[in-house]
Amino acid sequence: MAIPIIPRGDVPPEEIPAFFNFTTPPTNGGIKQVDPLTPTFTFARNLLVDFDLVLPDGGRVPMWIIEDSNAPDAPPPLPKDALRRNFPSPAIRIPQNALVRADVLCQGNTHTIHWHGIEPTPMNDGVGHTSFEVAGHFFYQFQPRDAGTYFYHCHKNTVLHFEMGLYGLLLVDPPDPANPSVPVTYPTGGPGFAARVNPAAVALTDHVIHYDVEAAWVPDSIDSRWHLLGHDAFMQISDPNDPVNPANFTQDGILNDFRPDIFVLTGIPRRINDPTPITAAENPVFGPLVAPTVGVGQTLLARVINADYIIQQFTLGIDAEVIAMDGRGLGIPPFHQYSRPFPLPAGTPFRLTSAMRWDLIVKPTTPGVYPVKIEFLNQITGRLLYTARTTITVV
Amino acid sequence: MKRRDFIKTGLTGLAAITVGNVKIPGLFRTEAFAAGRTIDLTMEAAMVEMVDGTQVFHWVFSSPLSTPAIGPSFPGPALFATAGEDITINIKNTLKEPHAFQIVGTRILTPPISPGQTRTVSFKAPAAGSYLYIDPLNDPVNRVLGLHGAFIVIPATGNTPYSFPTPMVQQLFNDLGTTPQFPRHALSQVGWDPARFRIWLHHQIDPAFNAQAQADFDAGRASTVNSAQMRANFLPRYFTINGKSGVFAAHDHATTIEGRIGQPMLVRILNSGLYTYSNHLHANHFYVTSLNNVVQDNVLFIDSQTLKPLDRIDWVVPFIRPPDIAGDPNIPLRELIPEELALTIPGAQGSPGMPQSPLPYPMHCHMETSQTAAGGNYPQGSIAHFDFLGDVDGVDFPNVIE
Ligand SMILES: [Cu+2]
Ligand SMILES: [Cu+2]
Numbered sequence: 001m002a003i004p005i006i007p008r009g010d011v012p013p014e015e016i017p018a019f020f021n022f023t024t025p026p027t028n029g030g031i032k033q034v035d036p037l038t039p040t041f042t043f044a045r046n047l048l049v050d051f052d053l054v055l056p057d058g059g060r061v062p063m064w065i066i067e068d069s070n071a072p073d074a075p076p077p078l079p080k081d082a083l084r085r086n087f088p089s090p091a092i093r094i095p096q097n098a099l100v101r102a103d104v105l106c107q108g109n110t111h112t113i114h115w116h117g118i119e120p121t122p123m124n125d126g127v128g129h130t131s132f133e134v135a136g137h138f139f140y141q142f143q144p145r146d147a148g149t150y151f152y153h154c155h156k157n158t159v160l161h162f163e164m165g166l167y168g169l170l171l172v173d174p175p176d177p178a179n180p181s182v183p184v185t186y187p188t189g190g191p192g193f194a195a196r197v198n199p200a201a202v203a204l205t206d207h208v209i210h211y212d213v214e215a216a217w218v219p220d221s222i223d224s225r226w227h228l229l230g231h232d233a234f235m236q237i238s239d240p241n242d243p244v245n246p247a248n249f250t251q252d253g254i255l256n257d258f259r260p261d262i263f264v265l266t267g268i269p270r271r272i273n274d275p276t277p278i279t280a281a282e283n284p285v286f287g288p289l290v291a292p293t294v295g296v297g298q299t300l301l302a303r304v305i306n307a308d309y310i311i312q313q314f315t316l317g318i319d320a321e322v323i324a325m326d327g328r329g330l331g332i333p334p335f336h337q338y339s340r341p342f343p344l345p346a347g348t349p350f351r352l353t354s355a356m357r358w359d360l361i362v363k364p365t366t367p368g369v370y371p372v373k374i375e376f377l378n379q380i381t382g383r384l385l386y387t388a389r390t391t392i393t394v395v
Numbered sequence: 396m397k398r399r400d401f402i403k404t405g406l407t408g409l410a411a412i413t414v415g416n417v418k419i420p421g422l423f424r425t426e427a428f429a430a431g432r433t434i435d436l437t438m439e440a441a442m443v444e445m446v447d448g449t450q451v452f453h454w455v456f457s458s459p460l461s462t463p464a465i466g467p468s469f470p471g472p473a474l475f476a477t478a479g480e481d482i483t484i485n486i487k488n489t490l491k492e493p494h495a496f497q498i499v500g501t502r503i504l505t506p507p508i509s510p511g512q513t514r515t516v517s518f519k520a521p522a523a524g525s526y527l528y529i530d531p532l533n534d535p536v537n538r539v540l541g542l543h544g545a546f547i548v549i550p551a552t553g554n555t556p557y558s559f560p561t562p563m564v565q566q567l568f569n570d571l572g573t574t575p576q577f578p579r580h581a582l583s584q585v586g587w588d589p590a591r592f593r594i595w596l597h598h599q600i601d602p603a604f605n606a607q608a609q610a611d612f613d614a615g616r617a618s619t620v621n622s623a624q625m626r627a628n629f630l631p632r633y634f635t636i637n638g639k640s641g642v643f644a645a646h647d648h649a650t651t652i653e654g655r656i657g658q659p660m661l662v663r664i665l666n667s668g669l670y671t672y673s674n675h676l677h678a679n680h681f682y683v684t685s686l687n688n689v690v691q692d693n694v695l696f697i698d699s700q701t702l703k704p705l706d707r708i709d710w711v712v713p714f715i716r717p718p719d720i721a722g723d724p725n726i727p728l729r730e731l732i733p734e735e736l737a738l739t740i741p742g743a744q745g746s747p748g749m750p751q752s753p754l755p756y757p758m759h760c761h762m763e764t765s766q767t768a769a770g771g772n773y774p775q776g777s778i779a780h781f782d783f784l785g786d787v788d789g790v791d792f793p794n795v796i797e
Binding site (some may be wrong): 003004005006007008009017018021022023024025026027028029031034035037075098099114116117118119121122123124125127129130131133141142143144145146156157158160161162163213233234235236238240242243244246249250251252253254255256257258267306309310311323326327328330334335336338339340342345351353354355356357373379380 | 420439441442443444445446447448449450452453455462466467468469484502522545563564566574575576581626627629630631637640641642643644646647649656669670671672673675677678679680682691695696697698699700701702713715717718719720721722732733734735738740741742743744745746748749754755756757758761762763765767769770771772773774775780796
């Protein structure tokens with residue numbers, strides 16, 4: 001008896017162009033912006049730029065990064081271009097409600113930028129197969145209405161381009177509640193204000209908390225085999241007339257098989273067999289964000305982002321509170337009123353998978369050095385692959 | 396007419412069986428009905444075609460005794476019942492090794508069903524929500540090789556998808572369509588229409604294990620696929636939602652979530668495989684209303700979420716206007732972004748391209764290895780589409796035809 005066949009799906013003739021767009025997105029083809037409005041906040045990014053991630057033993061991993069070509073020279077002892085070119089790519093801070101025009105230059109090949117968690121129109125969303133990939137300049141336009149933690153990344157052949165390092169922090173800063181009509185951004189590292197529900201709020205702009213010190217834990221892992229691949233590695237052959245012809249699918253790819261051998265915490269790397277804890281001193285740009293120092297009576301805001309393809313489990317040795325997720329302050333009316341912040345007692349682990357962002361606050365009461373542990377777990381077997389360690393120092 | 400021109404409601408395209416008193420106007424177009432309160436399922440072998448044309452041996456469910464008959468299905472037919480009603484399911488095993496039937500998270504379970512045997516399980520439908528049925532034997536082998544499907548329970552009363560909503564979930568459903576933050580679409584009668592839901596049943600295929608099961612099947616012997624080996628060595632090569640991958644999933648109207656601003660939709664998300672996903676929705680954050688059949692008390696509003704093996708998760712996608720579109724939120728989108736809505740970006744290599752209206756967005760897994768097929772071919776993996784068809788005041792965007 002012949003075994004029945006369940007087909008993969010239909011390709012209606014009238015949908016062939018849509019199917020082709022999916023496998024082979026258009027490029028912007030000279031379109032620089034759509035439905036432009038007058039911006040109140042502008043910045044530029046340039047991708048991609050090659051970058052070597054230097055390991056503690058002097059080894060180098062080829063990365064791709066997104067450059068902030070307008071950033072100033074870094075003060076000594078930083079390398080001169082540390083604010084322009086780094087991994088993760090330079091952070092973007094935007095005042096809440098600003099009308100943003102982002103001048104993105106894509107060169108060498110096509111790319112996009114997706115402003116992850118920001119929700120604009122499709123052409124400003126940076127997804128190739130629902131709009132286009134960018135060659136040359138495109139001016140992305142959006143207006144972030146919710147203060148919080150986001151990130152930006154390339155969304156072309158994402159499985160490879162994101163892994164190669166094409167991402168950075170994107171932070172939307174709320175105004176000081178004492179001057180709610182003045183758009184501001186805060187210095188990375190603090191102090192500033194962050195969205196947190198405020199039971200005593202009179203105006204919506206009162207739903208913020210002041211923090212003194214800002215931390216950013218952005219763990220990621222690297223499969224160094226992947227870092228030798230080309231831009232379009234293992235993509236399909238493009239055929240506008242027969243976009244899903246079985247003969248056009250590559251069959252020798254390894255992009256389903258992620259085997260990390262290097263682990264990073266906000267750009268600070270370790271090889272899989274190197275358990276050395278990460279300190280503030282070892283990296284002048286990212287170290288203070290990873291291993292912050294905060295005073296008794298002060299408030300620490302920690303932004304946590306899984307920028308990885310595996311499961312991450314975080315355990316803090318100090319009491320914290322979860323105040324926001326994915327750029328939304330828990331409990332803030334009207335959209336977030338169905339949730340509320342919750343405590344995270346010292347030693348309570350929590351797990352994030354890729355692109356999830358949690359904002360935590362810590363209000364230390366006792367001086368000491370408190371551990372922060374990040375365990376990297378395989379997303380199929382659950383096996384522990386690496387444990388990264390750093391600290392919160394309370395003085 | 397382009398397929399994108401259709402307005403779809405209900406579960407066109409997904410095999411479904413309703414039992415008893417499932418009465419939601421407009422819910423189905425092509426469902427099968429069970430005779431009385433009895434569902435007949437058969438376990439059999441089928442070749443399932445992957446997105447790249449590769450045929451992979453599976454064990455699947457069919458329902459030849461339904462009206463109309465449902466052939467071999469991957470995943471199995473979605474079963475719909477009403478909470479508290481009596482249901483009987485007969486499961487016939489035509490395969491060569493023992494199988495069984497279980498509804499995850501409940502006590503509904505058959506003893507092993509021998510080759511050639513039929514077993515019956517009778518039960519009262521549990522509290523309303525989204526469930527997964529599987530073959531639990533040789534865990535996880537039998538479910539991973541294809542014996543799984545969605546089991547959906549509709550509440551007997553109320554305006555939520557639940558028999559026992561928490562106060563926060565009840566408040567959310569009360570607010571949809573009635574409060575300033577959730578304006579109701581002009582042509583919608585209610586905030587959330589119970590017919591507006593989707594099932595996203597996630598699965599992964601590592602053909603090495605299927606090939607072993609096929610060799611056993613062809614030799615006429617019981618499967619030798621070992622559960623410990625599968626747990627240790629499973630490396631998915633294909634990722635499906637509702638049995639489809641990549642462009643076929645994105646263009647499947649049983650999977651796409653679509654509607655106008657002010658027409659919220661419930662998405663019932665299940666994982667029958669072994670991979671942990673991180674599902675990310677563009678254009679709207681979503682409310683997590685139920686997690687593994689626990690209606691949530693702290694209803695998170697997030698854009699990316701973990702989906703572990705065997706998880707059952709409900710999202711409410713509010714279909715609010717994408718909040719970060721630049722410009723005055725009081726101006727209808729058709730006036731604020733006319734250029735984009737009118738645009739067809741010319742396709743690559745002389746292809747005509749596709750119009751940007753209705754507004755298309757993706758839902759994809761951010762673990763990204765799940766976005767592949769055969770080790771590459773991005774994005775032919777675990778993906779769905781999310782389309783906005785019109786403004787809240789009842790005026791549709793270009794190319795939308797009722
Ligand atoms: Cu993203
Ligand atoms: Cu994305």
